[in-house]
Amino acid sequence: MxxxxxxxxxxxxxxxxxxxxxxxxxxxxxxxxxxxxxxSRIKNLPGPLGWPVVGNLFQHRDVIPAETYRRWSFRYGPVFQIQLGNTTAVVINSARAAKQLFLGQSHAMNSRPTFYVFHKKVSKAVTSIGTSPWDESCKRRRKLAAGALNRTRVDTYAPILNLEAREFLKDLYSACRDGAVEIDFRPAVKRFSLNLSLTLNYGTRVSSVKSLTDDPLLSEIIYVEGEISKFRDTGKNYANYIPLLRYWEPLAQLFGLDAQPKNHAADIGRRRLEYNDILLEKLKDEVRRGEDKPCIQGAVLRDPESATLTREELISVSLSMMAGADSNQPTLSWACLLLAHRPDIQEKAYSAIRDAGVLSLPSNAYASTKVEYIDALTKEISRYFVVLKLALPKATYTDVTWQGATIPANTMVFLNSWACNRDPELFTEPDSFIPERWLKDASNIHAHQFAFGIGGRMCVASHLAHNALYTVFLHLIAHFRILPAEGETIEAIDPIKGLKGMAFVGTPRGWRARFVPREGEKLTAWLESPDGS
Structure with a gap:
């Protein structure tokens, strides 16, 4: 019928x-x-035509967007426009263009875009410094954070960097059975990264790998920060770009079609503020009693100018530092895999450490050393694997000009760090892993390394992040020989083929290796005597 x-x-x-x-x-x-x-397309600026409604969003299904954009730059030039749904964006793919725009017109390139998912649902009340549009509040927060992260202040954090590197080695040593078995190095990497964020920011830390799952607060931080990373992904939250999708969520929840709980994004934002508020109030109390340990937020609180910041602005500084774990974890994981599959690099690094006399030093002296090859290795790992292949997008603050085109204010701009770090004009043999390019008298020694961005909104903690990685690499190579997991091929250290999925943060697919202590049981005594006594 x-x-x-x-x-x-x-x-x-x-x-x-x-x-x-x-x-x-x-x-x-x-x-x-x-x-x-x-x-909304920008006149006189080339770029690929997209599909109706979605634009260029789904035109790179087989490879990460950064690599797609790098390939497109061969056809459209180093600066071109794309359309992500209704959003017109500009992508910068060469070092020369990046310097001309981000340095030559720095004031005009100083802001950040506002995203529907991240800013209007997750971070409605507070945003980190790195994701905040440019205004007087952002300027104040960035100035105070920069004061706590200048070179002089970073040097005072050396004991923290040595401690966390040493604890990382302890975790590896307790699991490796003297190198007889392959181990999953992810829990040790996760604790190292989380501890760096917590200790440097609040002066508190994770006592053991077991605490990552057993401690309710730490479990909450790990889960929530993981969700935050997903919501910050500029390539997958399609409601940012397609307004029609914003009507889907209430309908999906009404008919029970949404896999996420109701108001999940807002709930994650609320939970993040709650634990940061707890940690901040604890630190404030320690500062009042004079019992606080050296840390970034403590330095901010002691700065007289911090009195001008609201509670939300203080938490914003904290959110910025917590986001650092997002890039530390995959960078350290890539390094472990690289050393395992490149014994030639590993032995060069160990020889440099030995020749510099570091092996006779206690752990607490490591962060203050300067082993040139390890410094170069750290820079090359960041360049070669660049875990944020598309840097956090910027937004034009005023109109910007590029070769006859006027890019209007409030246009989203992507720095393709992946393409810039592979720019043959800047780096010789850019697709090869060559730490020597950063040594004295090398042609690339003064080249800009795009892993931390460029220009006025470059990562304010870049110097600290480099020192932290240098210190942990120094500890690791000095005391362990690393071997690859059985059956794992060299593809594991290919920055594209070795990726786990196509997430915003470039995490490696591999997660196992053998860690063989170079001095056997002597390592225990060394780890327990950080001052050499």
Whole structure:
């Protein structure tokens, strides 16, 4: 029996009319939307034409967006436009163009875009410094954070860097059975990264790998920060770019089609503020009593200018530091895999450490050393694997000009760090892993390394991040020989083929290796005597 026979005539006609009205409304919306998208294209700036509604969003299904954009730059030039749904964005793919725009017109390139998912749902109340649009508040927060992260201040954090590197070695040693078995190094890497964020920011830390799952607060931090990273992903939160999708969530929740709990994004944002508030109040109390340990937020609180910051602005500084674990974890994981598969690099590094006399030093002296090859190795690991291959997007603060094109204010701009770190004009043999490029008298020694961005919104903690990685690499190579997991091929250290999925942060697929103590049981005594006594 047909529907027209069941329903009264007028009702059936009304139903037909409603359906046709909705179809016509959707068609009109889509036509208007395409006109809007067409008009938002930047005149005189080349770029690929996208598909209706979604633009260029799904035109790189087989490879990460950064590599797609790098390839497109061969056709469209180093600076071109793309359309992500309704959002027109500019992608910068060469070192020369990046310097001309981010340095030559730095004030105009100083802001950040506002995203529907991240800013209007997750971080509605507070955003980190790195994700905040440019205004007086952001300027104050960045100035105070920079004061706590200058070179002089970073040198005072050396005991923390040595401690966390030493604890990382302890975790590896307790699991490796003197190198007889392959181990999953991810828990040790996770504790190292989380401890760096917590200790450097709040002066508190994770006591053991077991605490990562047993301690409710730490478990909460790990889960929430993982969710935050997903919401910050500029390539997958499609509601940022396609307004029509913003109506899907309430409908999906109404009909039980959404896999996420109701208001999940807002709930994650609330939970992040709660634990940061707990940690901040604990630190404030320690500062008042004079019992605080050297840390970034403590330095900010002791700065007289911090009195001008609101509670939300203080938490914003903390959120910025906590985000550092996002890049530390995969960078250290890539390093472990690289050393395992490149024994030539590993032995060069060990020889440099030995020749510099570091092996006779206690752990607490390591962060203050300067082993040139390890410093170069640290820079090359960051360049070669660059875990944020597309840097956090910027937004133009005022109009910007590029070769006859005017890029309007509030346009989203991507720095393709992956492409810039592979720019043959800047680096000789850019696709090869060559630490020597950063040594004295090398042609690339003064080249800019794009892993931390460039220009006015470059990562404010870049010097600290480099020192932290240098210190942990120094400890690791001096005291362990690393071997690859059985059956694992060299593809594990390919920055593209070795990736785990296509997430915003470039995490390696590999996670196992053998860690063989170079001095056997003597390592225990060394780890327990950080001052050499």
């Amino acid at each position: 047909e529907l027209s026979e069941v329903l009264p005539p007028n009702t059936f006609e009304l139903l037909q009319y409603i359906i046709l009205l909705h179809i016509a409304g959707l068609a009109i919306y889509l036509i208007q939307n395409e006109v809007t998208r067409y008009r």
